[in-house]
Amino acid sequence: MSLRLRHLTTLENLPRATIERLLDRAMSMRDACAHGTRKLDLLTGRTVLNLFFEPSTRTRTSFELAARRLGADVINFDIGFSSTSKGEELYDTLHTLEAMHLDAIVVRHKVSGTPEELVRHAMSGVSVINAGDGNRAHPTQGLLDVLTIRQHRPNFEDLSVVICGDVKHSRVARSDVHALKALGARDIRLCGPAALMPDEDELPSCQRFTNFDEAIKGVDAVIMLRLQKERMIATDLPDEQAYFEHFGLDNRRLALAGKGALVMHPGPINRGIEIASEVADGPQSKILEQVGNGVFVRMAVLGEMLAR
Amino acid sequence: MSLRLRHLTTLENLPRATIERLLDRAMSMRDACAHGTRKLDLLTGRTVLNLFFEPSTRTRTSFELAARRLGADVINFDIGFSSTSKGEELYDTLHTLEAMHLDAIVVRHKVSGTPEELVRHAMSGVSVINAGDGNRAHPTQGLLDVLTIRQHRPNFEDLSVVICGDVKHSRVARSDVHALKALGARDIRLCGPAALMPDEDELPSCQRFTNFDEAIKGVDAVIMLRLQKERMIATDLPDEQAYFEHFGLDNRRLALAGKGALVMHPGPINRGIEIASEVADGPQSKILEQVGNGVFVRMAVLGEMLAR
Amino acid sequence: MSLRLRHLTTLENLPRATIERLLDRAMSMRDACAHGTRKLDLLTGRTVLNLFFEPSTRTRTSFELAARRLGADVINFDIGFSSTSKGEELYDTLHTLEAMHLDAIVVRHKVSGTPEELVRHAMSGVSVINAGDGNRAHPTQGLLDVLTIRQHRPNFEDLSVVICGDVKHSRVARSDVHALKALGARDIRLCGPAALMPDEDELPSCQRFTNFDEAIKGVDAVIMLRLQKERMIATDLPDEQAYFEHFGLDNRRLALAGKGALVMHPGPINRGIEIASEVADGPQSKILEQVGNGVFVRMAVLGEMLAR
Numbered sequence: 001m002s003l004r005l006r007h008l009t010t011l012e013n014l015p016r017a018t019i020e021r022l023l024d025r026a027m028s029m030r031d032a033c034a035h036g037t038r039k040l041d042l043l044t045g046r047t048v049l050n051l052f053f054e055p056s057t058r059t060r061t062s063f064e065l066a067a068r069r070l071g072a073d074v075i076n077f078d079i080g081f082s083s084t085s086k087g088e089e090l091y092d093t094l095h096t097l098e099a100m101h102l103d104a105i106v107v108r109h110k111v112s113g114t115p116e117e118l119v120r121h122a123m124s125g126v127s128v129i130n131a132g133d134g135n136r137a138h139p140t141q142g143l144l145d146v147l148t149i150r151q152h153r154p155n156f157e158d159l160s161v162v163i164c165g166d167v168k169h170s171r172v173a174r175s176d177v178h179a180l181k182a183l184g185a186r187d188i189r190l191c192g193p194a195a196l197m198p199d200e201d202e203l204p205s206c207q208r209f210t211n212f213d214e215a216i217k218g219v220d221a222v223i224m225l226r227l228q229k230e231r232m233i234a235t236d237l238p239d240e241q242a243y244f245e246h247f248g249l250d251n252r253r254l255a256l257a258g259k260g261a262l263v264m265h266p267g268p269i270n271r272g273i274e275i276a277s278e279v280a281d282g283p284q285s286k287i288l289e290q291v292g293n294g295v296f297v298r299m300a301v302l303g304e305m306l307a308r
Numbered sequence: 309m310s311l312r313l314r315h316l317t318t319l320e321n322l323p324r325a326t327i328e329r330l331l332d333r334a335m336s337m338r339d340a341c342a343h344g345t346r347k348l349d350l351l352t353g354r355t356v357l358n359l360f361f362e363p364s365t366r367t368r369t370s371f372e373l374a375a376r377r378l379g380a381d382v383i384n385f386d387i388g389f390s391s392t393s394k395g396e397e398l399y400d401t402l403h404t405l406e407a408m409h410l411d412a413i414v415v416r417h418k419v420s421g422t423p424e425e426l427v428r429h430a431m432s433g434v435s436v437i438n439a440g441d442g443n444r445a446h447p448t449q450g451l452l453d454v455l456t457i458r459q460h461r462p463n464f465e466d467l468s469v470v471i472c473g474d475v476k477h478s479r480v481a482r483s484d485v486h487a488l489k490a491l492g493a494r495d496i497r498l499c500g501p502a503a504l505m506p507d508e509d510e511l512p513s514c515q516r517f518t519n520f521d522e523a524i525k526g527v528d529a530v531i532m533l534r535l536q537k538e539r540m541i542a543t544d545l546p547d548e549q550a551y552f553e554h555f556g557l558d559n560r561r562l563a564l565a566g567k568g569a570l571v572m573h574p575g576p577i578n579r580g581i582e583i584a585s586e587v588a589d590g591p592q593s594k595i596l597e598q599v600g601n602g603v604f605v606r607m608a609v610l611g612e613m614l615a616r
Numbered sequence: 617m618s619l620r621l622r623h624l625t626t627l628e629n630l631p632r633a634t635i636e637r638l639l640d641r642a643m644s645m646r647d648a649c650a651h652g653t654r655k656l657d658l659l660t661g662r663t664v665l666n667l668f669f670e671p672s673t674r675t676r677t678s679f680e681l682a683a684r685r686l687g688a689d690v691i692n693f694d695i696g697f698s699s700t701s702k703g704e705e706l707y708d709t710l711h712t713l714e715a716m717h718l719d720a721i722v723v724r725h726k727v728s729g730t731p732e733e734l735v736r737h738a739m740s741g742v743s744v745i746n747a748g749d750g751n752r753a754h755p756t757q758g759l760l761d762v763l764t765i766r767q768h769r770p771n772f773e774d775l776s777v778v779i780c781g782d783v784k785h786s787r788v789a790r791s792d793v794h795a796l797k798a799l800g801a802r803d804i805r806l807c808g809p810a811a812l813m814p815d816e817d818e819l820p821s822c823q824r825f826t827n828f829d830e831a832i833k834g835v836d837a838v839i840m841l842r843l844q845k846e847r848m849i850a851t852d853l854p855d856e857q858a859y860f861e862h863f864g865l866d867n868r869r870l871a872l873a874g875k876g877a878l879v880m881h882p883g884p885i886n887r888g889i890e891i892a893s894e895v896a897d898g899p900q901s902k903i904l905e906q907v908g909n910g911v912f913v914r915m916a917v918l919g920e921m922l923a924r
């Protein structure tokens with residue numbers, strides 16, 4: 001039996017049993033939401049702080065709904081509008097909020113490692129959940145991605161997945177790889193322009209490609225990453241049409257993947273840059289399923305940490 | 309028996325029975341709020357999204373309170389602060405939010421017809437409620453206005469009402485006329501400067517006036533509209549004092565109306581421009597009753613659509 | 617038996633019995649929160665409006681948590697973002713919100729006396745709670761300060777307290793003095809640069825000092841005030857290091873106080889200006905206890921006013 005999680009800052013080195021327990025919990029949350037007409041009250045009397053240093057209405061709303069559906073109170077503390085943004089002042093603000101009896105802090109920050117900083121400074125009894133730090137980790141996204149895959153392809157030992165785009169700067173890619181590896185995925189492929197691929201010594205267990213037609217061959221799932229347009233400049237494909245031609249996903253290219261391969265994207269999508277509308281809105285797209293699973297995964301994580 | 313409403317984008321062509329059922333429901337909500345010491349839990353587990361493209365603290369707060377008093381969760385998504393404001397990106401954001409299991413979207417937008425656009429794009433199972441689109445419709449305002457009138461003058465077949473001000477640009481005026489007509493109001497009068505009157509072929513069942521002293525004669529209710537000061541320029545009364553003299557409501561002019569005529573205004577009022585303080589704060593003013601009824605009407609609409 | 621409070625705008629002239637009842641209630645709230653796994657439902661169905669004209673995430677969050685933990689709904693109305701900021705328009709907005717059936721208004725405003733203005737204009741049945749007005753009063757801060765002291769030094773007739781810093785502009789200092797006097801504190805000392813001391817005829821029952829080493833001698837509690845840096849200019853110590861040398865609290869100076877003297881601060885603290893980190897983070901610091909007590913005191917005040 002694995003221990004109950006206290007914090008969730010990364011999926012790296014998380015035991016397979018813990019990940020599977022969280023996915024199972026997420027499925028229970030889905031069932032409870034589908035059947036019940038009443039809110040769950042697992043977290044009644046608990047308080048969750050949303051501490052977002054980067055704007056993200058989607059992820060913040062997902063966490064907020066997850067917490068409220070379990071009966072918790074949610075405080076949205078938009079640090080951008082406050083005077084405190086770093087160092088001692090930030091920790092004084094954090095301790096002040098904790099002294100009002102917080103149970104969990106959901107944090108997003110552009111600097112990698114901030115969640116661990118908070119874990120070091122957080123008071124005993126307060127859980128920290130990483131909602132994305134720099135290009136390092138986005139663990140609930142990793143969990144919701146493997147949950148979505150598991151619903152359609154339950155046998156990970158047979159699974160082949162390609163992750164395509166700006167892998168170098170993607171916290172989603174890293175958390176996906178960590179979760180896929182933990183669950184025993186057979187074949188994990190990374191694909192992107194050379195300038196946007198991670199360093200050679202990072203993610204050593206993955207196959208690397210710079211030709212998407214080759215990378216996609218026969219895979220069970222294609223995870224497309226959002227391209228920050230300003231990063232396209234750094235590649236040798238500095239315009240949208242050329243980028244799309246080489247690394248975009250359209251129906252022609254999707255036909256090279258395995259039959260009925262899952263199409264996934266963490267959103268928000270750039271239509272016509274990394275993904276064609278015919279694919280994003282097509283029958284193999286699981287993009288909106290991912291969003292729905294996101295709420296259940298966050299309910300599972302909050303429930304795991306905060307239920308009495 | 310009329311069908312349960314799925315969406316509410318306009319009152320135009322809504323059957324009288326549906327409107328009356330909503331008004332009756334609003335009265336039940338009022339009674340439940342007055343007697344009960346506990347919140348109603350009709351919408352426990354339901355989630356309502358407030359999607360306001362125009363700022364409106366008053367209407368948004370009214371919808372938020374209505375939803376919360378029925379036990380629903382409310383997400384305020386201020387689109388002005390997000391990157392998505394139109395077209396495909398907007399619909400991707402909408403679908404993302406829907407995939408988190410929304411039950412209703414309350415939308416305000418300056419472009420007429422946006423609520424119907426959302427109805428076309430919304431997923432099955434999500435209700436759309438118009439909180440005001442362009443100069444076209446504001447159906448919950450129309451409902452709360454006829455509810456306020458019904459509480460004091462229940463016989464609509466005897467009713468004479470004047471709506472005065474910038475009728476041309478007023479979604480309130482249009483929804484009021486639709487609701488009053490559906491309920492069989494005998495005599496609906498529109499009054500305003502020629503430049504601010506609607507086209508001749510619009511609202512054909514109404515009498516038209518440009519002389520307020522004549523228009524107000526003997527009416528049971530006077531609905532004053534808020535004047536956007538920048539629109540005064542377009543009239544031949546381009547200063548506040550001249551406008552007030554011709555189209556403002558003071559005690560002298562109110563005395564020309566029927567005995568105890570109701571004074572109404574959707575708010576916020578411009579004191580000294582369209583309405584004198586002696587009238588706004590006087591014994592015939594129902595302006596704050598309208599606000600209170602607004603919460604009950606919105607509870608009724610949400611209950612009609614979302615109760616299981 | 618003292619009467620139930622209707623409004624709370626200042627602690628000045630509040631009877632000792634009322635203050636003690638509120639402190640006792642706050643302790644009950646603390647116990648209920650500590651033992652129960654469920655939210656209290658004392659205020660279910662009640663609505664509290666947070667009306668903040670000055671930004672204050674900390675105090676607003678404290679009131680919001682207090683209200684929600686008692687089951688109330690909370691509306692945050694950020695007046696800074698609305699068009700209404702003063703005079704008639706403000707009262708029209710206030711009445712509009714009241715007509716949606718508010719039970720209490722929590723107000724912060726930079727102009728002293730605004731809460732009393734609201735009391736004069738508020739509808740019957742709506743309670744007004746001052747969350748800080750100008751330099752005049754911050755009654756819930758005064759209550760949470762005496763609660764914190766009472767937990768460690770229950771005999772006020774033996775108590776000696778010094779309040780140090782910009783007393784002249786501090787609403788916290790005034791509410792602290794009022795609460796301490798009402799509870800019979802033996803010795804209340806005020807200390808600060810001459811330019812930042814209140815007028816001679818104000819707070820006549822307090823001893824006055826401009827030498828902190830003398831003022832702190834033997835006291836049971838030291839309440840440090842936050843220094844607005846722009847006000848330091850007005851003193852004869854116009855730089856941070858010189859100010860800290862004369863009026864800052866470090867371990868050397870704290871050793872002059874009574875054994876184990878309590879160190880308090882309303883926050884947010886300016887480290888190295890009015891207080892050294894060694895003291896703020898040291899064993900005698902009660903600063904975070906104050907924050908925790910703040911929620912309980914606000915629960916007590918809301919419960920006193922709004923419970924049916």
